[in-house]
Amino acid sequence: MLKPGSRRTGALMVVTTGFLLTDARLALAQEQTQEGIQEVVVTAERRTENLQTTPIAITALSAEDLTKAGVNDFAGVAKQSTSINFTPYPSSSNTLILYMRGQGVADANQITQDGSVGLYEDGFYIARPQAETFDLADVERVEVLRGPQGTLYGRNTTGGAVNIISKKPTGELDAKAQLDFGQRNYVRALGTLNLPKVAGGLSSKITLLYSNMAGNVENYGYTDFNREDQRGGRLSLRWDTGGIFTADYFYEVGQISSSPIYYQDAALNGLIPGYSVPADGIAAATWHPVPMHPSVAKFNSDGLTLNFKLNENTNLRSLTYYRGLDSRFYQDYNGAFSDPLGAPAIGITNFTSDDVVQSNEVTQELQLVGTVARSFDYVLGLYYFQENANHAEFGTINIPLEFYPGAGPVFAENQSRYVTAEAKSKAAYAQVTWHMNDAWALTLGGRYTKDDRKATRDASTIGSSFTPFGNQYPGCVLTNPPFGFQCPFELTDLGGNNSVSFSKFNPAGTLAWQISPDVNTYLRVATGYKAGGSSEAAPYGSFGQTFQPENVTTYELGLKSFLFDKHVRANVAVFHSKFSDMQLQFNVDPANLAVVQSYNAGSATVDGAEFELLFALSPDLTIGINDTVLSTNMKTVNALAGTIFDPAVNPASPYHVGDNVASLFRVPYAPNNIINANIDWTMLHREGGSLELFFNYRYQGRQYDTAPTGVDVPGSAEFYSIKPHGVGDGRLTWNFDTHGSKKSMRASLWVKNIFNANYVEHTIGQGAAPYIPVVGSQGPVPQTGYYYAATAWAPKAQVGVQLEYGF
Known part of the structure; x- marks a missing residue:
């Protein structure tokens, strides 16, 4: 039996790959076959179209593509698209921190704010990320729409959208x-x-x-x-x-x-x-x-799509959706947050969290899709969304002496909060494509959205803190050994509430040029926004503060082509994205760095290039190479009043209100390069069937797991980033010959992480203050930057077998 990471497993795949490369060289020397690469149909723009003639950046994965790659959940889909980057959420492995083109949300559990990558099921928006890792089951295809989709898909798609079609x-x-x-x-x-x-x-x-x-x-x-x-x-x-x-x-x-x-x-x-x-x-x-x-997450959903064919060229659709969610998750970090410098004297820092997220969402959409005079394609729509959610969170933390410098370090603390949130969104949108002639087409569209959000919070903190001699009060207990007192405290913040309303208009325009039947290019300008909201972790007394939407404008130049008689498919997209009013979280209490507030305080640019190449070297051999290259730049981050940058709050701050502190930040979860390569080779044909090998390798550059890890923050690369790494998966399948009947049979041997790579899934850097010195620092090292980390490593190699039978 092969064990994870065994030399025999790795050697088998290396030898097989060697044979494959030999066969590939032979195939290149042979005369090309007439089969070529099959065309792919998508519905990204609300109508059935050819992938190659749709003028937006799309990655389309069919059911067969997913099966060959061993993909049966959304995390697997994300691995197949180099524009998507993700990690498991620290306290819930069925929740993903999801980013696309450098856009996402790090704290995916907060119900008072949203992400930047829209996840859709048969065209219906899924608001909450809990249970995202659920099995895809019986899927027809997955469409990954890269870049802002603010016109047809609306809010919270500044990074892109993913539609899972059953x-x-x-x-x-x-x-x-x-x-x-x-x-x-x-x-x-x-x-x-x-x-x-x-x-x-x-x-x-x-x-x-x-x-x-x-x-x-x-x-x-x-x-x-x-x-x-x-x-x-x-x-x-x-x-x-x-x-x-x-x-x-x-x-x-x-x-x-x-x-x-x-x-x-x-x-x-x-x-x-x-x-x-x-x-x-x-x-x-x-x-x-x-x-x-x-941890248990339960969900149920109903979706109803009605289509009325008004005439040969016009369809009226109604889409009605409900989704209920009840997610309960628990985490014990088991001492991993302990400071190595203080642990020998003080002991471990332990932190547990217990959460319940419940959500009910309803959406209703009307679409009118048609063609006029064979020259104009149009999509008109009305949209309504409502979500009611609540989040109960209970946390226990034991913190050593140096963690809260200047205010009396907390030894034991129990925190609880209960947040309710309601979000409503109404929108009207239109998109029209004018086919000026057989070669040129102009698409213009726009979406007007009105959002209303409100939230409430009850929070309390009960614990005990260290107090020096002379500052004790009734109820304090002398420490053992006697170096001070341990004094109880209780803080409450009941009845906090907030509300925020905003409206946005998001236009988009595309000029497409069909150079030849097999070569298409386009120039696209698109806009989008991530909805505003509030911070569940706001300081006591400040839950009423809200933030506004984050905005993006993207300029994109794309090329889609079939080459060499459709034996090569080469799709390229180059883009420049400008972000304004970025939603950033700042520390606001020098004595408690766990308290953060969200602000619209920054601007950034993301430049990138995406390459999707597919080579059909023979009827039995295809090679795919996808590559995403990103260059991110935090342009401005304003030092705001009331944060730890403000000398009135933190006298040790070297900054002034209004300073640009962008050098302390970066765009997180945005590696400069992600490459995904795969080989699909039917290596043997026999009367009883065929033997097929699929091998996939994904490489990812360095990834920073939080925004305050700029070049001027010490320890960012060492303690708050994931090093470059690559992971390979393999699958060997025998497809039984059923002699033309409707039956289908196959048996597969699969290996995940075939080379048993050791790589990090998520890391949380630790340090007393990631930005600036803090008054009264008592730690043994300067209280700036990161100097240790809690790290979650990925699973080792896993071997399995799949049997499939159909009739």
């Missing part, structure tokens, strides 16, 4: 079953059943899913870290009699039971009794038992 019922009796099993006791079972059409037009399909995977960090006596269990079902109905009316409805329900990623710091080895973790790679077990319990 397969519709076929109206014929057929079924498919997939069964996976592998290391970490992994089991996944997926079944779909299409039923024959009844009543002259009703087709139905049922999809059921179950999966389970054990954790990869053993936690003796409790739930292991990084385990996952999923189960769900979906009912799809389609009414189509061949007339002017069709209706598509789905109901789905799902549950993810999981545990979070494991944080560790090898610098604590030998400093804390019993603490021992690897310096390079994930620990096999916790250094002491952690009372961990599973």
Whole structure:
């Protein structure tokens, strides 16, 4: 049996790759076949179009593409698109910190603010990121729209949008079953059943899913870290009699039971009794038992799409959607935040968090899609969205002496807050394309949106803090050894509330030129915005403060081409994005660096180039190479009054209100380069079937995991970034020959992280003040920058088998 990272596993793939490259050289020398690369159909602009003639940057992944790459969840989709970057959220492994083209939101759990990458299911917007890692199940294709989509998709798509499109019922009796099993006791079972059409037009399909995977960090006596269990079902109905009316409805329900990623710091080895973790790679077990319990996310959704064909060229659509979410997640960081310099004398810093996020959202959209006089294509729409959500958070922290300099360090503290939020959005939009002739087309569009948000918060902090002799008060207890007093305290902030309203108009324009039937180019200008809101973590008494939308304008030049008789597909997009009123979080309390407030305080630019190349070297061999190159620049970050940059708040600040402190910040989660390369080779044909090899390798440059990691912040690269790394996955599939019948059979051997690479999934840098000195610093080192980190390492190699049968 092959074990994770075994030399035999890696050697097998290296040898196979060698044969593959040899075959590729032979294929280049042969006469090209007539098959070429198949065309791809997308619906990114609300109508069915060819990928190559749609003048926006799109990555399209078919069901077959996803199967070959072993992708069955959204995290896998993100890995296939080099424009998307993501990491698991620290306290919930089923929530993703998601960025595209350098745009996203770092604190994905706050219900009072939104992300920059819109996630859609069959065209319906999913507001909350919890349960994003749920299995894709029976998907037809995934469309990744890169860059601002403010006109057709609206708010919170400044980075782009991802639309997961499910397969519709076929109206014929057929079924498919997939069964996976592998290391970490992994089991996944997926079944779909299409039923024959009844009543002259009703087709139905049922999809059921179950999966389970054990954790990869053993936690003796409790739930292991990084385990996952999923189960769900979906009912799809389609009414189509061949007339002017069709209706598509789905109901789905799902549950993810999981545990979070494991944080560790090898610098604590030998400093804390019993603490021992690897310096390079994930620990096999916790250094002491952690009372961990599973995190459970449940969701259900209904989607109804009605289509009325008014005439041969005009369709009226109604899209109605509801989604309910109940996500409960727990994390114990198990001492990973302990300061290596203070731990020998003071002990560990431990932090636990227990959260409940509940959300209900409703959307209603009307679309009128048509063509006039064969020269004008248009899309008109009305949109309504409403979400009601609440977030209960409970945290316990034990903090050593130097962490809160100047105000009496907190030894023990229990924090709780309960936040409710309501968001409403109304929009009207239009987009018109004028086909001036067979070569040139001009597209103009715009969207007007009116947003209203409000939120409430009740918060309290109960704990005890160190107080020097002479400052004690009734209730204080002498410390042991006697170097002062430990005094109880209680802070409350009840009845906090805020509201914010804003309206935006987002225009877009595209000039497309079809140079030849196989070569298209376009120039696009697009705008978008990320909605305003408020900060759940605002200081007590300041929850009423809100922030406005963040705005982007992107200029993009694109080329889409088929070359060499459609044996090469080369798509390129070059863009320049300008961001204004950037939403940034600042520390506002020198004595408590966990308290932050959000402001519109910055501007930035992101320049990039995206390359998607596909080579069909023979009917049996294709090679794909995707590459995204980014260059980010924080232009301005204003030192605001009331923050720790303000000398009135922090007398040690070397800055003045109004100074540009951009050198302390950078655009996070934006590596300068991400490359994804894959090889698909049918290496053997026999009477009974064919043997197919798929190998995928993704390389990612250095990634900074927070915004305050600019060039002037010490320790940013060492303690708050993920080093460049590459990860390879492989899959070997035997496709059975079913002799032309409707049956399909295949068996696959798959390996994830085939070279057993040790790389970091997420890191949290630590230090008393990431920006500037703090008055009264008591630490043994200057209290600026980062000098240690809690790090979560990625899983090791995993081997498994998949069996599939369909009829």
